[in-house]
Amino acid sequence: MSGEPDTTTAAAGPAVRVLIVDDHPIWREGTARYLAEAGFTIAGTASDGAQALRITAAARPDVVLLDLNLPDQNGAEVTRSLLTAHPAVRVLMLSASGERHDVLNAVTAGAVGYVLKSAQLTELVAAVRSASVGQPVFTSELAGLVLGEYRRLAGPGGAAAVTVSRGRSDTERSSAPRLTDRETDVLRLVAKGLTYPQIAERLTLSTRTVQNHVGNTLTKLQLHNKAQLVRYAMENGVD
Amino acid sequence: MAAQMWRVVSIYRVITLVYAAVLIVRDSGSYAHPAGGWAALAIMAAWTGVTAAEYRRPAGREAWVVATDLCVAAALIISTRWIDTAARVNAGAPTIPSAWAAAPVLACAVAGGPWAGLASGLLISVADLAEHPALPAGSTFSGTVLLLIAGGVSGYLVRLGLRAEAEIERAARLDAAAVERERLARGIHDSVLQILALVSSRGRTLGGEAAELGRLAGEQEVALRTLLADDSQPSFPPGLLDVRSLVEPFGDGRITVSCPATPVLLPAVTATGLSGAVTAALDNVVRHAGQDARAWVLVEDEGWQVRVSVRDDGAGFEDGRLADAAAEGRLGVSHSIVGRLREIGGTACLTSSPGLGTEVELRVGRT
Numbered sequence: 001m002s003g004e005p006d007t008t009t010a011a012a013g014p015a016v017r018v019l020i021v022d023d024h025p026i027w028r029e030g031t032a033r034y035l036a037e038a039g040f041t042i043a044g045t046a047s048d049g050a051q052a053l054r055i056t057a058a059a060r061p062d063v064v065l066l067d068l069n070l071p072d073q074n075g076a077e078v079t080r081s082l083l084t085a086h087p088a089v090r091v092l093m094l095s096a097s098g099e100r101h102d103v104l105n106a107v108t109a110g111a112v113g114y115v116l117k118s119a120q121l122t123e124l125v126a127a128v129r130s131a132s133v134g135q136p137v138f139t140s141e142l143a144g145l146v147l148g149e150y151r152r153l154a155g156p157g158g159a160a161a162v163t164v165s166r167g168r169s170d171t172e173r174s175s176a177p178r179l180t181d182r183e184t185d186v187l188r189l190v191a192k193g194l195t196y197p198q199i200a201e202r203l204t205l206s207t208r209t210v211q212n213h214v215g216n217t218l219t220k221l222q223l224h225n226k227a228q229l230v231r232y233a234m235e236n237g238v239d
Numbered sequence: 240m241a242a243q244m245w246r247v248v249s250i251y252r253v254i255t256l257v258y259a260a261v262l263i264v265r266d267s268g269s270y271a272h273p274a275g276g277w278a279a280l281a282i283m284a285a286w287t288g289v290t291a292a293e294y295r296r297p298a299g300r301e302a303w304v305v306a307t308d309l310c311v312a313a314a315l316i317i318s319t320r321w322i323d324t325a326a327r328v329n330a331g332a333p334t335i336p337s338a339w340a341a342a343p344v345l346a347c348a349v350a351g352g353p354w355a356g357l358a359s360g361l362l363i364s365v366a367d368l369a370e371h372p373a374l375p376a377g378s379t380f381s382g383t384v385l386l387l388i389a390g391g392v393s394g395y396l397v398r399l400g401l402r403a404e405a406e407i408e409r410a411a412r413l414d415a416a417a418v419e420r421e422r423l424a425r426g427i428h429d430s431v432l433q434i435l436a437l438v439s440s441r442g443r444t445l446g447g448e449a450a451e452l453g454r455l456a457g458e459q460e461v462a463l464r465t466l467l468a469d470d471s472q473p474s475f476p477p478g479l480l481d482v483r484s485l486v487e488p489f490g491d492g493r494i495t496v497s498c499p500a501t502p503v504l505l506p507a508v509t510a511t512g513l514s515g516a517v518t519a520a521l522d523n524v525v526r527h528a529g530q531d532a533r534a535w536v537l538v539e540d541e542g543w544q545v546r547v548s549v550r551d552d553g554a555g556f557e558d559g560r561l562a563d564a565a566a567e568g569r570l571g572v573s574h575s576i577v578g579r580l581r582e583i584g585g586t587a588c589l590t591s592s593p594g595l596g597t598e599v600e601l602r603v604g605r606t
Contacts, residue, residue, distance in 0.1 A: 024433045030441075069429075096436055096464065100500040117436035118457045118492075121444040140535055141497045147539060148499020155542050191497045192550040193535035198595065 016132040017043040019061035021052040022094065023071050031065070038125045049073035049081070056086055063131045066111070068095035068102050076105035083110045092131040104145050107218065108225040113137025135211070136218050143191035146217055150179050153224070177220040186213040240404040244349045244397055245300065248342060249291040255339040256287050262333055275322035279315055279335045286311050294346065305350050308343040309359055313366035316340055320370055334370055344386055348394030356394030360386040428467055435460035443492055454492040461490055479504040482545060485514035486538055489521060498538040503545055509603055512583035513547060516576045520549040520599045528553025528597065543605055550598040555591040
């Protein structure tokens with residue numbers, strides 16, 4: 001996986017506390033057992049968003065492994081509430097394939113990344129470790145989504161705007177975040193499955209710089225999302 | 240619906256009872272037997288009450304009740320000959336029950352449809368004719384026609400209404416069943432997808448034969464999800480296709496497909512040509528980079544052009560070794576990719592370097 005971090009940094013410290021939120025018991029229990037075997041501490045399990053919020057307050061997990069589709073709220077909503085109440089917690093989404101919009105919403109709401117449910121368990125372990133130290137879990141699928149999202153925000157709409165609920169005004173477009181050329185290059189290589197060291201080699205950068213570029217692309221989207229929410233709230237008279 | 244029809248019959252009967260009462264009060268002075276007139280009115284009032292009560296409940300709407308209803312009305316019509324004077328009858332005076340006698344015709348129509356309505360209308364007309372032995376052409380004749388029409392038409396309308404009601408009910412039942420089935424299916428689909436993802440993940444983690452099972456489960460998960468997603472897809476302008484929906488099914492354990500979250504629309508011919516080239520590129524990967532090579536497909540919509548990249552993590556080769564590549568047959572395949580792209584007005588470009596795999600980049604412009 002392109003997003004795999006060097007796992008040595010996180011492995012040394014105290015065990016990472018993980019909260020698993022999934023409405024399918026077989027997934028919840030299976031994942032909990034496997035992560036426990038892999039050396040994580042299971043801070044708890046929850047089957048819906050409300051329960052996840054309650055348990056997070058009590059159990060203080062480092063990472064919340066969150067199923068994208070919960071019966072009561074969607075992943076983006078849960079992510080937002082979790083991060084508002086507990087800014088230090090890292091939210092890692094667990095999603096099935098083909099839920100791109102929801103994944104993108106959750107990631108712009110502040111999740112550090114997402115792992116496909118069909119991913120190998122080793123990938124899941126690497127992703128949870130990466131999330132626990134606050135590194136974005138940037139799969140190639142996510143890179144494709146993020147590239148597309150930047151183009152959607154910058155673009156005039158056109159054909160790509162079919163699923164967008166409302167048109168974007170000129171002011172919105174000019175305030176839209178943009179990728180630098182370098183960031184675009186990095187993202188495209190991530191999307192094509194290159195690892196950070198491979199990207200570093202190809203672009204003659206340090207691996208650290210590649211990581212920073214990747215992290216920045218996500219941070220910009222999240223900040224933009226937050227600004228949009230604040231603007232929406234002010235325009236609609238919400239305190 | 241049927242209950243309303245029967246209520247209409249009862250309401251009609253009450254209204255016409257009032258009308259008959261007014262006529263009897265007005266004319267009783269001229270009757271041969273005024274007491275008979277009052278008795279007839281009493282019978283009509285009583286019968287109005289009885290039928291109203293009977294027709295309210297489905298059990299009371301039996302054929303014999305309706306038949307009795309008809310006989311009572313016919314008898315009251317014929318009784319006019321005894322109650323009223325012959326002179327008045329022959330001059331065309333109204334019968335004792337007058338319009339009230341049409342109520343059982345309506346009842347028959349409601350109970351038995353157009354033919355029963357027609358037959359009962361005929362029977363009441365016969366009673367009318369028997370009451371007027373010296374047939375004056377005018378009023379009685381048009382009265383007869385009106386009765387027949389009322390019986391036939393109302394019977395027909397009632398049938399039509401009942402059938403429409405049954406249709407609406409059936410449609411509503413089917414609708415409800417479909418909604419319920421959909422709800423159940425959603426739950427089942429979700430469970431199946433979750434289990435397939437689980438098998439895919441665990442199987443590939445275990446390796447060996449389990450990995451093969453895992454790979455198959457993963458493929459089915461993607462296939463089923465794509466199938467389900469089709470229902471909810473927004474409709475595109477005619478002639479356009481979403482490139483993502485063509486390329487996405489390639490994704491499996493070894494091939495990762497990355498797309499934007501929004502549709503990438505191209506004319507159908509262009510889109511299928513593009514996905515055909517992707518198929519060829521992926522075949523190329525399997526043939527030359529080996530069964531175990533991984534591949535990444537990236538779909539990008541840049542507005543003025545659509546770019547699809549297919550990269551593998553095989554050994555790759557130096558650009559200078561293109562001759563060797565041609566010898567291996569690799570170039571032949573890439574030529575076919577270039578050809579496909581040229582057909583749809585695009586370009587294809589093959590790059591490779593040792594250790595970094597091979598990449599095919601396909602671009603199609605938007606006009």
